[in-house]
Amino acid sequence: MLLTKGERTRSAILETATDLASQEGLEALSVGRLADATGMSKSGLFAHFGSKEELHLATVDHAAVIFVREVIEPARSAPRGIARVWALCDGLLSYLEREVFPGGCFMYTTVMEFKNRPGPVRDRLIEHLVTWRGYLAHAIEQAQELGELDGCVNAEGLAFELNGIGNGANIEFQIFRDPQVFENARIAMRERIESMRA
Amino acid sequence: MLLTKGERTRSAILETATDLASQEGLEALSVGRLADATGMSKSGLFAHFGSKEELHLATVDHAAVIFVREVIEPARSAPRGIARVWALCDGLLSYLEREVFPGGCFMYTTVMEFKNRPGPVRDRLIEHLVTWRGYLAHAIEQAQELGELDGCVNAEGLAFELNGIGNGANIEFQIFRDPQVFENARIAMRERIESMRA
Numbered sequence: 001m002l003l004t005k006g007e008r009t010r011s012a013i014l015e016t017a018t019d020l021a022s023q024e025g026l027e028a029l030s031v032g033r034l035a036d037a038t039g040m041s042k043s044g045l046f047a048h049f050g051s052k053e054e055l056h057l058a059t060v061d062h063a064a065v066i067f068v069r070e071v072i073e074p075a076r077s078a079p080r081g082i083a084r085v086w087a088l089c090d091g092l093l094s095y096l097e098r099e100v101f102p103g104g105c106f107m108y109t110t111v112m113e114f115k116n117r118p119g120p121v122r123d124r125l126i127e128h129l130v131t132w133r134g135y136l137a138h139a140i141e142q143a144q145e146l147g148e149l150d151g152c153v154n155a156e157g158l159a160f161e162l163n164g165i166g167n168g169a170n171i172e173f174q175i176f177r178d179p180q181v182f183e184n185a186r187i188a189m190r191e192r193i194e195s196m197r198a
Numbered sequence: 199m200l201l202t203k204g205e206r207t208r209s210a211i212l213e214t215a216t217d218l219a220s221q222e223g224l225e226a227l228s229v230g231r232l233a234d235a236t237g238m239s240k241s242g243l244f245a246h247f248g249s250k251e252e253l254h255l256a257t258v259d260h261a262a263v264i265f266v267r268e269v270i271e272p273a274r275s276a277p278r279g280i281a282r283v284w285a286l287c288d289g290l291l292s293y294l295e296r297e298v299f300p301g302g303c304f305m306y307t308t309v310m311e312f313k314n315r316p317g318p319v320r321d322r323l324i325e326h327l328v329t330w331r332g333y334l335a336h337a338i339e340q341a342q343e344l345g346e347l348d349g350c351v352n353a354e355g356l357a358f359e360l361n362g363i364g365n366g367a368n369i370e371f372q373i374f375r376d377p378q379v380f381e382n383a384r385i386a387m388r389e390r391i392e393s394m395r396a
Contacts, residue, residue, distance in 0.1 A: 023314040024314065024315075025223075025225075025311060027223075027225075027226075028225075102314075103313070103314045104313070108310070108369075109310055109313075111369065111373065112306070112307055112310040112311070112369065113223060113310070113311065115301070115302070115307075115369065115372040115373055116221040116222065116300075116301045116372065117222075126373055129373075154382075157382050157385075157386070160366060160370070160379075160382065160386075161363065161366070161386050163366070164362050164363055164365065164366030165359065165362055167362065167365065167366060167369075168358060168359070168361070168362030168365060168366075171306075171309065171310065171313065171365075172358070174313040174314065175309065175313055175324055175327075181358075184352075184355050184358065187355075188355070188358075188359050191393075195389075195393060
């Protein structure tokens with residue numbers, strides 16, 4: 001798909017915006033801060049984003065596109081069933097380990113920041129998180145329909161747990177910078193899945 | 199223990215400070231913001247905390263005292279072994295469910311905020327988190343020494359997982375306000391512990 005020059009500029013700005021916000025939080029992401037980081041003028045940025053809130057919403061949506069590209073899309077090529085559940089888990093850990101966002105998971109950092117701040121930004125973040133968790137739960141249900149996982153398992157509960165292991169590894173790695181944490185997380189996820197085989 | 203009037207005032211100020219920071223983050227906690235919330239003058243507050251950083255460090259330490267009082271102290275009365283591991287897990291969930299801090303876990307919110315901001319505040323937060331996780335791991339090791347849990351289990355790894363389930367429940371509850379999440383977390387923790395019985 002060919003992008004216009006305006007679309008390319010917008011995308012480049014949002015790339016910087018997601019990187020900044022994953023490290024410093026969304027609240028710190030003002031048009032002024034972004035002007036410093038991109039070398040663009042404030043008025044040039046205002047042509048793309050009319051307000052701080054608009055900038056925040058566009059940044060959140062851009063981060064979601066990156067998450068889908070890095071975690072969900074690659075898993076679509078795996079066969080349905082446990083293989084796809086595993087591809088999603090492994091893809092999540094790989095995305096965190098490669099630091100696609102330099103501050104770890106953009107969504108998790110910003111949802112912690114906005115959890116007690118009602119408004120459109122919080123709503124948008126939750127929307128994306130619910131979509132991701134729903135996708136993971138759906139992959140688990142497919143594995144149940146195929147008879148690979150125990151049908152009695154609560155798919156949403158298992159999705160919650162697997163995602164929780166990923167979140168734990170994320171914060172652990174951001175603090176201690178020891179990549180071993182991802183290996184431990186893979187073992188924990190695998191054991192959790194294995195214990196629920198049909 | 200009797201507190202002097204100055205100590206009582208300081209403690210009351212820090213109570214407000216931890217409540218504010220658990221909801222809005224530490225960065226938003228300035229002497230000015232705290233003056234608004236407590237009705238004290240800025241100069242009165244500066245007599246207690248000479249700088250924003252000093253205020254942040256005192257707030258973090260106060261939150262740690264509350265965490266110890268609410269989660270660790272009550273578990274000390276449980277017998278060593280699985281009973282104490284469970285008391286710690288259950289106590290963590292109870293502390294989150296009762297919203298001892300109105301924004302959920304103070305430590306988790308603020309460590310997410312400061313993870314990419316090197317300095318004394320980040321160091322202090324990590325120190326408290328390491329102490330807590332070490333305490334949980336130690337309780338698991340005691341259960342292994344008593345022959346209740348499998349000696350081959352990596353105690354730190356299990357502590358990481360149990361804590362991760364708690365963190366997941368915390369953010370989930372803060373977003374969706376459904377207390378069922380704590381029941382699910384209890385089930386997940388119990389299954390994890392049961393699967394590692396000697």
